[in-house]
Amino acid sequence: MDVNLKILRFNPETDRKGHWEEYNLEADPDERILDLLHKVKWFDDGSLAFRRSCAHGVCGSDAMVVNGENMLACQVLVKEVSNPIKIEPIRGLPVVKDLVVDMETFFESYKKVMPFLVNDDEVGERERLQSPEDRDKFEDTTKCILCAACTTSCPVFWTADTYVGPAAIVNAHRFVFDSRDNASKQRLEVLKDVNGAFRCRTAFNCTTACPRGIQVTKAIEDVKRETLTIN
Amino acid sequence: MKIIKHSFDGVIVGAGGAGLRAAIEAAPHMKLAVITKLYPTRSHTGAAQGGMSAALANVEEDNWNWHAFDTVKGSDYLADQPAVDILCKEAIDSVVELEHWGLPFSRLESGKIAQRRFGGHTVREGEAPAFRACYAADRTGHMILQTLYQKCVSMGVTFFDEFQVLDIKIDDGVCKGVVAFEIATGDIHIFEARAVTFATGGFGKIYKVSSNAHSLTGDGPGILYQKGIPLEDMEFYQFHPTGIYRLGILLSEAARGEGGILRNKDGERFMERYAPSIKDLAPRDMVSRAIATEISEGNGAGPNNDFVYLDLTHLGAETIRQKLPDITDFVRTYVKIEPIDEPIPVQPTAHYAMGGIPTDVDARVLSDAQGTVLPGVYSAGESACVSVHGANRLGTNSLLDIVVFGKRAGKSMVDYVSSTKRFTLSENAAEDLKGKVDNFINKEHDPNFSVPKIREELQDSMEENAKIFRTEESLTKQTEILSDLRYRYQNVTISDKGKIFNTELLEAIELEYLLDMSDTTVASALERKESRGAHSRVDHLERDDSNWLKHSFAFKNGDSVKLDYKDVELGNYEPKERKY
Numbered sequence: 001m002d003v004n005l006k007i008l009r010f011n012p013e014t015d016r017k018g019h020w021e022e023y024n025l026e027a028d029p030d031e032r033i034l035d036l037l038h039k040v041k042w043f044d045d046g047s048l049a050f051r052r053s054c055a056h057g058v059c060g061s062d063a064m065v066v067n068g069e070n071m072l073a074c075q076v077l078v079k080e081v082s083n084p085i086k087i088e089p090i091r092g093l094p095v096v097k098d099l100v101v102d103m104e105t106f107f108e109s110y111k112k113v114m115p116f117l118v119n120d121d122e123v124g125e126r127e128r129l130q131s132p133e134d135r136d137k138f139e140d141t142t143k144c145i146l147c148a149a150c151t152t153s154c155p156v157f158w159t160a161d162t163y164v165g166p167a168a169i170v171n172a173h174r175f176v177f178d179s180r181d182n183a184s185k186q187r188l189e190v191l192k193d194v195n196g197a198f199r200c201r202t203a204f205n206c207t208t209a210c211p212r213g214i215q216v217t218k219a220i221e222d223v224k225r226e227t228l229t230i231n
Numbered sequence: 232m233k234i235i236k237h238s239f240d241g242v243i244v245g246a247g248g249a250g251l252r253a254a255i256e257a258a259p260h261m262k263l264a265v266i267t268k269l270y271p272t273r274s275h276t277g278a279a280q281g282g283m284s285a286a287l288a289n290v291e292e293d294n295w296n297w298h299a300f301d302t303v304k305g306s307d308y309l310a311d312q313p314a315v316d317i318l319c320k321e322a323i324d325s326v327v328e329l330e331h332w333g334l335p336f337s338r339l340e341s342g343k344i345a346q347r348r349f350g351g352h353t354v355r356e357g358e359a360p361a362f363r364a365c366y367a368a369d370r371t372g373h374m375i376l377q378t379l380y381q382k383c384v385s386m387g388v389t390f391f392d393e394f395q396v397l398d399i400k401i402d403d404g405v406c407k408g409v410v411a412f413e414i415a416t417g418d419i420h421i422f423e424a425r426a427v428t429f430a431t432g433g434f435g436k437i438y439k440v441s442s443n444a445h446s447l448t449g450d451g452p453g454i455l456y457q458k459g460i461p462l463e464d465m466e467f468y469q470f471h472p473t474g475i476y477r478l479g480i481l482l483s484e485a486a487r488g489e490g491g492i493l494r495n496k497d498g499e500r501f502m503e504r505y506a507p508s509i510k511d512l513a514p515r516d517m518v519s520r521a522i523a524t525e526i527s528e529g530n531g532a533g534p535n536n537d538f539v540y541l542d543l544t545h546l547g548a549e550t551i552r553q554k555l556p557d558i559t560d561f562v563r564t565y566v567k568i569e570p571i572d573e574p575i576p577v578q579p580t581a582h583y584a585m586g587g588i589p590t591d592v593d594a595r596v597l598s599d600a601q602g603t604v605l606p607g608v609y610s611a612g613e614s615a616c617v618s619v620h621g622a623n624r625l626g627t628n629s630l631l632d633i634v635v636f637g638k639r640a641g642k643s644m645v646d647y648v649s650s651t652k653r654f655t656l657s658e659n660a661a662e663d664l665k666g667k668v669d670n671f672i673n674k675e676h677d678p679n680f681s682v683p684k685i686r687e688e689l690q691d692s693m694e695e696n697a698k699i700f701r702t703e704e705s706l707t708k709q710t711e712i713l714s715d716l717r718y719r720y721q722n723v724t725i726s727d728k729g730k731i732f733n734t735e736l737l738e739a740i741e742l743e744y745l746l747d748m749s750d751t752t753v754a755s756a757l758e759r760k761e762s763r764g765a766h767s768r769v770d771h772l773e774r775d776d777s778n779w780l781k782h783s784f785a786f787k788n789g790d791s792v793k794l795d796y797k798d799v800e801l802g803n804y805e806p807k808e809r810k811y
Contacts, residue, residue, distance in 0.1 A: 013729050030565075042683035046735035047727035051273075053444040056480045056561060058373065059273040075564060096415055097732040103270065116381035117333025127287075127330040129342030135335065142335050142367075142374065146272050180333065213560075 003027045004084035005036055010095050011047070018095070020086075029079035033066055033087070037073060037099075050099040057211055060147030063090050064099050070149040070209035090152035092161060106148050109164040113172035113190055118183035134179040141174040141219050143212040150206035150216050156199050163199045164191070166206040166216045173219040176226055185230050192227045200224070232668070232730060233418040234661045239264045240648045241426040242409055244396045244451060247274035248372070248633035249612025249640070250430035251379035253594075256641025257426075258388045261648045264422060265388060266411055268395035268446060268737075271380045275432055275444045276633065279372025280558060281485035282364030283630035284352060285322035289343040290362035295319040296803075297354055298363060302628060303804045305351040305514045306621025307764035307774065309464070309782070312802025314592050318619045318628070318635050325634045326365050334378040336367050337554075347554075348488040351514035351625040357811070360488075360512050364627045369483050369557045375630055394420060395737055398664045399427060399454055399608070400656060404598075406607030408656045410664045414737070417730030419664055423656040426644040428609040429455065429588060429596075430637065434748040436686075438581035439694040442474055442481035451614040452588050453744025456751070460598055460605065461784040461795070463616040464586035465748070466755035466766045469624055470699050472518035474580025476538045478565055482558045482577060484626040486543060487511045489554055493518070494540045494574060495525045496532040501539075506811040513811045516623040516765045519579040523699045526578075533576065540574035579699060584748075585624055585765065586755075587616040589784065594640035600784040600797040607647055611640040618782060621799075622764020671736055676726040682739045685716055685723060689742075689749060692716075697753050702769045706757040713750055717790055720746060751785035754792035759783065776806050 003025045010018040023040050034052055041048045050073070051061040057075040064073055065088040067081055078085075093101040144167065151157050151165035172191055176184045191197045197220055206216040240261035243250045246269070254265050267274070286293040298319040303310055330336060330344060337345040349364040367374040383390075391411070398410040408423045431451030435443025452462050472493070473482040487493070493511050495501050505521040506513035513521075522539050531537050543551060543559075548571050551559050559570045566575065588610040589597040594617075596608040612633040619632060696709035720743065727735040761775035762768050784795040 011729065012731055041735070042681075046681075046725055047729060047733075049732040049734060053269055053273050053446045054275065054278050055445060056278070056478075057564065058278050058370075058557075059269075059275070059444065061269070061273050077565075100732050107270075111384055114385075116385040118385075119333075123331050125324075125327065127327050127336075127344050130338050131342050132338045132340065135338045138335070142377075143370070145277070145373070146270075174335075175333075178333070178335070 001027055001029055001078070003036065003078060005040065006084055006086045007040070007048070007098070008088040009098050011097055027078050029077065031078050032074050033076050033078065033081070033085065034062055034074040036078065036085070049097040058145060060145035063147040063149040063152070064088065065090060070153040072147060072149065072211045075211050090148060092152045092158045103148065105161050106151060106167065109168040110146065110171055112164055113168050114183055114187050115171040115175065117175060117178065117181050119180055120182070128180055130179055138174050138177040140214050141170045143214050144170050144174070145212060147211060149209040149211055153205040153209035155203055155205065156201055162195045164195055166220060169197050169220050169223050170214060170216055173223050176223060184226070188227045188230050191223055197224045197227065232665070234421065234665070235418055236421045236423065236658070237264065238423045240424060241644045242266060242422050242424040243428045243430060244409065245274070245430035245432060245614070246271035246390065247430060247432055247612060248276035248375050248379060248630065249637035250428065251383055252634050252637030253428050253430060253611060253641035253644065254388050255379065255382055255386065256638050257644045258386055260645045263389065264391055266391045266394045266396050266422070268393065268414070270392050271390060272376060274376060275447060277373045277376040278444065278481065279630055280369045280481060280483035281488065282347060282349060282366035282371050282627045283326060283375070284349065284363045284627040285326040285365055285631065286319070286363060287323060287326065287344060287346060287365065289339060290346045291354065293354060293361060293363060295323065297356060297361065298322065298352070300356045300804060301352050302619065302625055304809060305623055305625040307623055307809055308780065308804070308806035309618065309621030309763060309799055311618050311800040312804060313800055314617045314619045316802065317592055318631060321635045322631050325631065329375065329378055329634065332378050332382050334367065334374050336365055347485060348512060349626045350484050350487065350512045350518070352627070353509070360509055364488065366485065368553070369485050369555050372630060396450070397454065397740060399458060400660050401458060404606065406605070407654065408660065410661055412664065412668070412737070414732060414734070417733060419661045421656060421660045425607050425651055425654065426609065426647050427607060428594070428611060428640045428644060429614050430610065430612045430640070431614045433584045433613040434745065435581045437690065437693050437745050437749045437752065438698065439690040440474060440477070440479040440578070441581035442471055442479050443581065448741035449744040449748040450741065451610065453747045455588055455596070456747050456787050459787060460596065461589060461600070461786045462586060462751045463589035463784055464618060464755070464782050465751040465785050466759050466783060467585035467622045467764055468581065468752060469515055469583040469585060469765050470519040470579040471515055471582035472522055472579050473541050473577040475561065475565055476576035476578050479580035480561055480565060481580065481582070482541060482561065482575065486541060486555055486558060489550055490546050491541055491543045493522070494542050495530040496536065497530065501525055501530070509811045514623055514625060517811065519699055520767060522579055538576045538578045541577045542574040543570045544572060544574060583624055583629060584613055585616065585618070585620040585622065587614050590615045590617055592617060592639065593643045594636050595643055600795040609640040609643055611636040622766060667740065668736065671725050671739055672728050674724050676724045680719060680722045680724050682723060682725065682735065682742050685719055686742055686745065689716055689745060693749055697756060700767050700769050701756055703757065706753055709753050710757065713746065713753060717746055750792050755783045755785050755794065758794055780806065
């Protein structure tokens with residue numbers, strides 16, 4: 001089939017602002033959006049910049065805006081989107097070049113919630129025990145691949161990048177609800193802060209955007225409720 | 232471009248499981264930098280699915296000796312047995328340690344870590360399939376990568392994200408540091424370091440249909456090979472039996488561990504004919520050969536008879552939802568079928584390099600077949616060849632390999648750094664890389680000599696001539712093709728002349744590594760006149776222990792490859808005919 005691809009291009013070495021460029025391609029309906037970007041890069045314009053690695057939705061490199069919605073370019077097929085296909089960088093983070101954004105703010109927010117297990121109790125030679133029920137309480141949020149599709153779909157984040165954002169809260173949730181962790185209180189203090197979970201306005205954009213199907217808004221609600229349990 | 236200099240004691244190249252595990256070991260004892268061309272959490276460890284084996288005996292009786300037996304037999308007796316003992320013995324503590332760091336393993340009702348069956352893993356030396364693979368649903372690699380990264384964050388490990396190491400500095404046979412390209416700016420960074428670990432992963436992108444990420448281009452092995460370091464056992468490349476048809480996306484062996492069955496176009500469970508005792512859970516080399524044979528004999532399904540089916544329809548919705556959620560999602564996303572109701576079209580996909588940078592059991596890089604250590608240089612994970620996988624790796628042993636030998640690499644860095652003094656690396660250390668980059672920027676672009684064109688021909692021809700079944704004829708033909716591609720690569724050009732995020736430039740440099748990996752694979756395969764593990768020579772069908780119980784070492788010799796050999800280290804298990 002014929003595809004009309006429109007990409008928002010920006011090269012800081014030559015452009016003052018972004019501009020749309022159009023590419024007409026022959027594509028198989030089963031191809032991924034990422035395959036189209038590769039066709040442009042490999043056979044038309046080698047300077048097109050985008051991130052990619054695994055190409056099947058597990059590494060989180062290629063979050064972008066396709067026809068107005070955040071998604072991973074490797075996880076959506078040509079036949080699933082309407083033509084013309086418009087591709088832009090994810091919003092709310094500075095554009096480095098074309099579809100590549102500066103991820104530093106995103107990872108700084110992630111690090112603020114102490115995204116690691118804290119437990120200084122004596123451990124034996126074998127594993128700690130955890131019941132399947134306790135394990136299940138944080139199953140959903142272990143799936144996060146830090147692609148930033150959720151955070152950069154959030155209208156609150158667009159207006160204030162000081163907000164830690166959905167991805168950081170998801171990663172806090174993963175530890176707050178883990179029966180083995182002892183630092184919930186410190187984490188929840190961060191999330192009670194003015195830039196924490198209560199900035200969420202339950203727009204649900206994040207849940208729609210998550211390529212891993214995480215119930216992001218629900219996780220944020222769980223965390224909000226949990227902050228009420230600490231003094 | 233600017234040239235910026237940094238001074239560290241140690242540098243780790245690559246931030247997948249092996250690199251991060253080495254960092255956790257080394258960071259408290261030295262000034263350490265981890266350099267990755269991606270962000271750490273984008274590394275391909277995260278794509279590993281099914282599990283990580285260790286004889287925890289949580290489900291049934293097990294011990295690490297049985298694990299070692301299976302690993303040696305699975306390797307077709309090419310693995311070095313003392314190294315396999317270390318792998319299987321240290322597996323137990325390694326899994327427990329990951330749990331202590333927070334890894335969310337799936338759990339049994341008892342609260343212990345859950346374990347499942349996997350190809351080639353048995354109890355009592357072949358009696359029945361063993362419950363040995365510790366898992367977290369079908370995203371075990373994702374959980375390992377996340378947990379190790381989280382641990383690094385908690386320790387404040389220094390990362391250089393999206394910096395691509397492209398050169399190593401070795402003076403008088405001693406490591407002095409590495410040189411990297413900063414992707415966001417085009418600047419060159421010199422990293423002075425006397426201990427350097429390469430944990431750069433594999434090179435599946437030499438083939439057309441692969442489970443590997445685009446970034447897996449053999450950078451670490453390529454950098455060392457170009458400096459005269461040999462690559463070991465390159466003829467042994469693993470094809471995973473169940474890649475999604477045409478796309479190559481991995482569908483974990485856990486699908487068969489949970490009871491999935493392979494069927495040909497007539498619905499026959501054909502593995503009963505190839506491996507009567509453990510059937511669909513035979514090791515990967517045997518299953519991939521069985522599928523290729525079914526296809527070549529006209530038993531493949533589809534209009535071109537070129538795939539077989541992975542049938543999960545009898546497993547039940549609950550097992551699929553709980554234990555195989557990700558791979559069933561992949562099938563829904565990319566094939567648009569429901570695995571609960573329909574069998575899945577699959578074909579073998581290029582998956583894992585058993586070969587790579589030769590190391591000893593302490594991850595120290597060896598510079599020849601006689602075991603000479605290259606001071607200060609280490610490698611672990613898929614980029615390395617210890618050898619614990621021999622001619623064919625068992626499923627789950629790669630996730631084990633990265634933590635066991637990643638840790639050993641970190642320890643070796645600490646030992647070396649604490650027994651040597653700092654030195655300075657000269658400013659002109661960046662000259663070679665700068666020259667390479669300038670050459671690409673200054674050469675006028677000619678679309679006839681573009682990177683994608685050469686790479687596509689490389690992948691297509693490797694797929695055609697050097698895949699599962701090989702012959703002297705196919706390998707000789709591929710040698711000629713590679714020689715032509717190498718000639719054209721000398722004139723390769725790029726169109727992007729910018730500094731910022733110039734990934735076309737990086738793809739051009741990576742293509743040379745892909746050519747190096749292909750050259751060594753084909754030369755080693757042509758010379759080895761036997762069939763062993765993943766290396767199947769149609770013109771030499773038998774395994775030949777009297778002549779070939781040895782590892783190959785491929786050296787760069789101008790534009791060709793020179794081979795040397797080293798005897799396999801045997802142990803408890805005498806080579807026997809390999810039947811399942």
